[in-house]
Amino acid sequence: MKLHEYQSKDLLAKYGVVVPGGRVAKNAADAQSIAEEYGGKVVVKAQVLMGGRGKAGGVKLFDNAAEAGTFAGELIGKRLVSIQNPAGMVVEQVLVAELVDIAEEYYLSVLLDRAAQKLLVMISREGGMEIEEVAEKNPEAIVRLLVDPVWGLADFEIRDAVAKAHIPGPAQRQMVAMIKSLVRAYIESDADLIEINPVALTPEGKLLAADAKVSLDENAVFRHPEFAATAEDSAEDPLEAEAAQKGIAYVRLGGDIGIMGNGAGLVMCSLDEVNAAGGRPANFLDVGGGANAERVKTCVELVLKDENVKGLLINIFGGITRGDQVAKGILTAFEQLDVNIPVVARIDGTGAEEGLELLKGSKIVGAATMQEAAKRIVELAYA
Numbered sequence: 001m002k003l004h005e006y007q008s009k010d011l012l013a014k015y016g017v018v019v020p021g022g023r024v025a026k027n028a029a030d031a032q033s034i035a036e037e038y039g040g041k042v043v044v045k046a047q048v049l050m051g052g053r054g055k056a057g058g059v060k061l062f063d064n065a066a067e068a069g070t071f072a073g074e075l076i077g078k079r080l081v082s083i084q085n086p087a088g089m090v091v092e093q094v095l096v097a098e099l100v101d102i103a104e105e106y107y108l109s110v111l112l113d114r115a116a117q118k119l120l121v122m123i124s125r126e127g128g129m130e131i132e133e134v135a136e137k138n139p140e141a142i143v144r145l146l147v148d149p150v151w152g153l154a155d156f157e158i159r160d161a162v163a164k165a166h167i168p169g170p171a172q173r174q175m176v177a178m179i180k181s182l183v184r185a186y187i188e189s190d191a192d193l194i195e196i197n198p199v200a201l202t203p204e205g206k207l208l209a210a211d212a213k214v215s216l217d218e219n220a221v222f223r224h225p226e227f228a229a230t231a232e233d234s235a236e237d238p239l240e241a242e243a244a245q246k247g248i249a250y251v252r253l254g255g256d257i258g259i260m261g262n263g264a265g266l267v268m269c270s271l272d273e274v275n276a277a278g279g280r281p282a283n284f285l286d287v288g289g290g291a292n293a294e295r296v297k298t299c300v301e302l303v304l305k306d307e308n309v310k311g312l313l314i315n316i317f318g319g320i321t322r323g324d325q326v327a328k329g330i331l332t333a334f335e336q337l338d339v340n341i342p343v344v345a346r347i348d349g350t351g352a353e354e355g356l357e358l359l360k361g362s363k364i365v366g367a368a369t370m371q372e373a374a375k376r377i378v379e380l381a382y383a
């Protein structure tokens with residue numbers, strides 16, 4: 001569960017991380033009045049749960065409160081699109097934060113190294129840009145420090161890593177303190193990622209978190225009732241939130257061919273096949289086992305709520321649930337739905353022949369193989 005930047009900063013501040021002052025606003029007037037508290041010297045930042053907001057035009061610096069308010073007004077309600085998130089997200093609120101004078105930008109994160117069964121702290125002097133880019137172009141600029149979850153870290157180990165990352169002398173002690181706070185916040189709040197990019201060093205030599213990204217382990221959220229409200233207002237994509245409520249594994253992918261199947265692996269293969277056939281998958285959706293009419297109907301309705309969807313591919317492999325039962329489920333579901341886009345269903349495995357036979361004469365085009373199904377839906381959808 002990702003937290004918004006302002007929520008992440010609030011959480012980290014409780015552990016002693018220094019963060020710039022600021023508050024969230026949902027309209028231009030509120031944004032302007034917050035900006036006035038800082039003499040107009042603020043940064044206005046879209047609160048959307050995606051990376052690369054800066055490049056997407058969601059972060060802007062000001063020295064005038066009225067202009068900051070106007071920009072906030074333009075940003076709220078707008079859809080921001082980034083390379084990481086081509087479907088984009090609508091901005092509902094902005095963080096108006098005290099402008100930090102930045103001399104240097106560093107990178108700091110804590111995550112889980114599953115292979116090592118330890119926490120991993122990553123430190124880099126090359127902050128501000130995407131860490132993937134640093135990892136590719138200048139891998140030695142990232143210093144990695146493994147943390148034993150039981151024994152933790154000795155101060156000298158952290159000092160050593162910070163020096164190795166070439167963090168300048170005056171900032172080193174503050175960096176060590178920040179790392180200790182982050183590790184404690186990570187463990188105590190059951191986080192699965194904490195990332196600060198950039199850690200800002202001011203010309204006066206003060207170190208603070210100019211951005212913050214915290215993600216909590218969803219399986220542990222029940223241990224933190226204080227985040228219950230947060231969970232609600234950090235609802236990511238509205239369709240994904242609706243799916244989660246209904247217990248459906250759904251991920252929006254930004255294309256226009258809706259996809260559903262039984263089993264995560266099969267759905268992922270379907271995405272690849274649609275892609276290979278020249279289509280753009282709109283989503284991942286795992287119907288799960290069973291796939292009775294009611295379930296199929298709920299899933300189809302969900303996929304079609306994405307207005308970009310121009311065609312639907314259903315990929316079913318009959319196993320314990322027979323293909324003909326699924327076909328009946330699909331037919332019953334579509335009798336109750338008003339669907340006016342092409343639909344191709346691939347049914348294979350147990351009961352496949354009977355299943356495909358049942359689809360004949362309906363609006364649903366049957367296909368025996370995944371490749372054939374992908375090809376058909378691409379032809380029909382883009383016709």
Ligand code: GDP
Pocket residue numbers: 020043045050051052053054055059061098099100101102105128129197198210211212
């Ligand atoms: P992201 O693009 O979603 O990671 O958003 P960030 O919060 O990291 O902002 C992008 C960039 O804007 C940062 O790397 C900084 O260079 C700049 N920025 C953000 N806040 C401030 C600030 O308070 N002062 C200055 N000078 N630059 C800032």
Ligand code: MN
Pocket residue numbers: 197198211
């Ligand atoms: Mn950032």
